[in-house]
Amino acid sequence: MTDGVQDASPGTRGLQGDAARAVVALARCSGYDRLAVEAAVSAVLDASGWRPACGARVLVKPNLLRFQPSGLCCTHPEVVRAACVWLQAHGVHVTVGDSPAFGTAQGVAARIGLADALAPLGLAVIQLDGPRQVEVADGGGGTTTIGVSRHALDADAILSVPRLKAHCQMRVTCAVKNLFGCVCGVRKALAHTTHGADTRVFGGLVADIFAALPPVAALCDAVTCMHVTGPAGGEPFGLGLMGASVSPAALDAVCCSVIGLDPSVVPLWGEMRRRGFPGTDPADMDYPLEGPSAFDGRGFVVPGVLKDVSFAPGVLLRSLCRRVLSSLRG
Template sequence: MQPTGRDATVAVVGCDGYAPDEVDAAVRRAVDLLGGIEKFVAPGERVLLKPNLLQGQEPERCVTTHPAVVAAVAGLLVERGCRVVIGDSPGAGIVYNEANLRRAYARSGFAAVAEETGVALNYDTGCRTVAYPEGEVMKQFSIIAPAVDADAIVVVSKAKTHMWTRMTGAAKNLFGLIPGLEKPVFHFRFRDEYAFGRMIVDLNECMRPRLQVVDAVMAMEGDGPQSGSPRKVGVILAGSDSSAVDTVLARLIGMDPLEIGSIRSAVERGLIDPAAVRTVGDNPADFAVPDFKKPSTYAGGGAGIWRRVVLAVVQRFGKAYAPRPAVIAQACIGCGKCERICPVHAITITEGKATIDLARCIRCYCCHEMCTEHAVALSRGPAGRLLARLLG
């Protein structure tokens, strides 16, 4: 049974491509199925529209939320009479400053969205501490200024696999409210995906976005959130509860929702009952992609006794199983993003190339996630390959 006061309804609307008229119609229908935009925001409210910006990449790479989806949601908010600002903190390893924001907005297409719709882009790089005494693992967060100043937050995320959290959708997207160079602290403190998931739930409960829209028209499979490959799912998802939306998304891409740390944490806290999640609109089965390629770090699947034994070994000897990052020297340009992001300072730039101290590495894959040159490769040692075969 779904907890009282939390709406586990998720709108599922087919969308075959990114033609603006088609996206506008799909987004509007999804929101209307939930009760209309007036259910979520009021005229005159200042709304932060929070996309997945990461470092800012061209839309066709499927790294960021597609600008057509951002524009469609922005249009609904403007039509409602809201004061809208698009904002996000680029991924860890990126200095949170105006110059980097301008580059990211331009490359991702969000600058064009702002010009087209008349909404603002955030260039305020300040942040403030937000207390959350009810938090399970976090009692306060450092949050970027436009989120603190907003009356409401609307999240427009991108459906992707993730090397660390297995999947990134609605809940994980809110991690972008943490200023860029403060993100490695969280990776250092929460070293497994379930601990990290508990923090993500605290963050979502603290900031309470009012509406979630997921761009799953073209998703990313494989080694996301940046180095995977585009894969068509053909759907827009929308809902008010991030865990409910992510539950539907996980099922669409062939994952058990309880494998996702944030969903599991929400279930353990009594915030969501996956069995009570209700969909409206189109049939989710029409868009399911059971062979969606999982990240190379993925160890999901069946629940047999032997498999549980092997998974226990994996959890105990995580470094033996987990892929190891290695620098591809000929591809490395020595930009230093990986050095800045590493939460345990296991990476140094020497003679213009990155080097990784595997003895210190905690296998968070932040270096792989943030390398735009694809200069960080992942591979398993002999013990890891054996465990991978047993789990496969």
Template sequence: MNKNELCVIYGNTPKKMIKEILTHLKIEEDIPKDALIGLKPNLVVAKPSTSGATTTPELVAGVIEHLQSKGFKNIIILEGSWVGDRTSRAFSVCGYDTISKMYGVPLVDLQKDKYKEYDAGGVKVNVCNKAMEVDYLINMPVLKGHCQTSMTCALKNMKGCIPDSEKRKFHTMGLHKPIAYLNRVAKNSLIIVDGLMGDLTFEEGGTPVQMNRVIIGKDPVLVDAYAAELMGFELSEVPYIQIAERIGVGSADTKSAHITELNKDSDVKKITRSRKVEKLARYVEEKDACSACYGSLIHALERLDERGRLNRIKEKICIGQGFKQQEGDGIGIGICTKGFSKSVPGCPPKAKDIIEFIEKNI
């Protein structure tokens, strides 16, 4: 897999999905047999993954099973939760204690680790020792919103590799610049994005949106630029992505990226909607919509709401397999509504594309 490649798989069976995509990519060919492999999930708070805040444990279990089946034995899970919570508590609540015992994989609490200072090219950054000792780091962020940086994915998830004192300093620096420079020091070998159920707007969960996808890449800047499009953000709204590109961490050029989708989503199961999502769904007429497509629409509507344009929509937005072979005068979302006079192509379309289309038609 090259740095300009992304691979996507859709569905709602995390362990099966991750094994399929890792087998397809043959990641074991890139890893020395005696390498210390570190899995870095997002366990910012002690909340289950169904809240939209943390990395799905079944996804991590699937990665471990794949690696162990290929003969890799030196695997650890490392994380440092946010300052307001304890990593040990998050390991327990999020199901990682169980994973550790089941697979014999140690848990490393980076809140208790020692650290060293590194020069990231003019910016000094303290990074935990164990994060720097790992030979092959698999970054496993959650695709979700963030109250201060708009979104969080691969680049920001590395913030869990710094001590609590450094996390406080990052906030005084405005987050964006130090996050970008951190990634010049703490490097990803592989990124596995948990896009199954991330929060709409908040890193601590509470407003989960079912997105039904796992994304894999090697360039954290490219991964985050793609994630921003999925959630309907312009790159200018997530400054750390542009800063990271400018200082040479990676490329944000998604148009030149080679993106492979291994399948299409077919799961129409919907989670219980929060009040926020219910409010957005008032604009939608849904008939058997796949979760990935519906999730993109919800993110698009949230962005439109933030921009004060949601109330300009005067017609129903139609989405779902139930609209196949039908004609309509409303706004259709996805390939299932291609018979509509106004329809956003894609299966599923990105929130960014939905936003641009709706703004032209309201």
């Protein structure tokens, strides 16, 4: 136990009651009207069984990406706001942060309206900086390290708040892949470049990072998803789903099954199953609210051929220079 937040090893986190089953709470939400989003978020978080202790330090981790002006590739601000409202009502100390590979979390938050949405709650988005080295597999049978933010590692718990979206390297991403954003800044782009050619190796890297973090719960924005391509530049797909679970792996598995996928075509889902993480089989879950059949994922298009997501050295260097200049100005 850590400050009253239920702790769990990667082999047991996300389970409620029967050790073979996970709880995944799903609710309908037709749009991003504030009251509708608050109602749906409260319903799924309440039903998920997640109970962060009063006074616990919880990092809310949205998906913030610079590349798409519409903001479709980012978690919707109203979903992030509603999660923070729910947490504050439970007496939790909330921090909201991310570490985009390019640009800054504050800059993305300002552009998509998240900064304005959080300001009345007394919250501001922070950059997940302060890297600490975490051991991960190097893909060749050995190990290496990667810099994960101290804000994530020092939290009592993390709430991963992704948007369900297509991804040209991982086919589709959700709550577990969103935790890759706990890696500090340009290190994410470097990891894509050095590990991205092999989807299983990259999936293993993400799984290792997940295993190193404090207990993680998940809240998925699948009201309007992004399909066709990703991590940016995709098209909207209305699914009308809000989901939550103490197990990010379970929530990912359910979201993937709703849009007609199985582990054989989703590298990260397959990697989580291979490692024996619980909650990766939608047949072994409890649904206290809606079941997966209540949502129509037909027509959700994912990339057919997966490709390496890497970045040219010049792009990495320019991003690093911008970060240094930004820190000097601050």
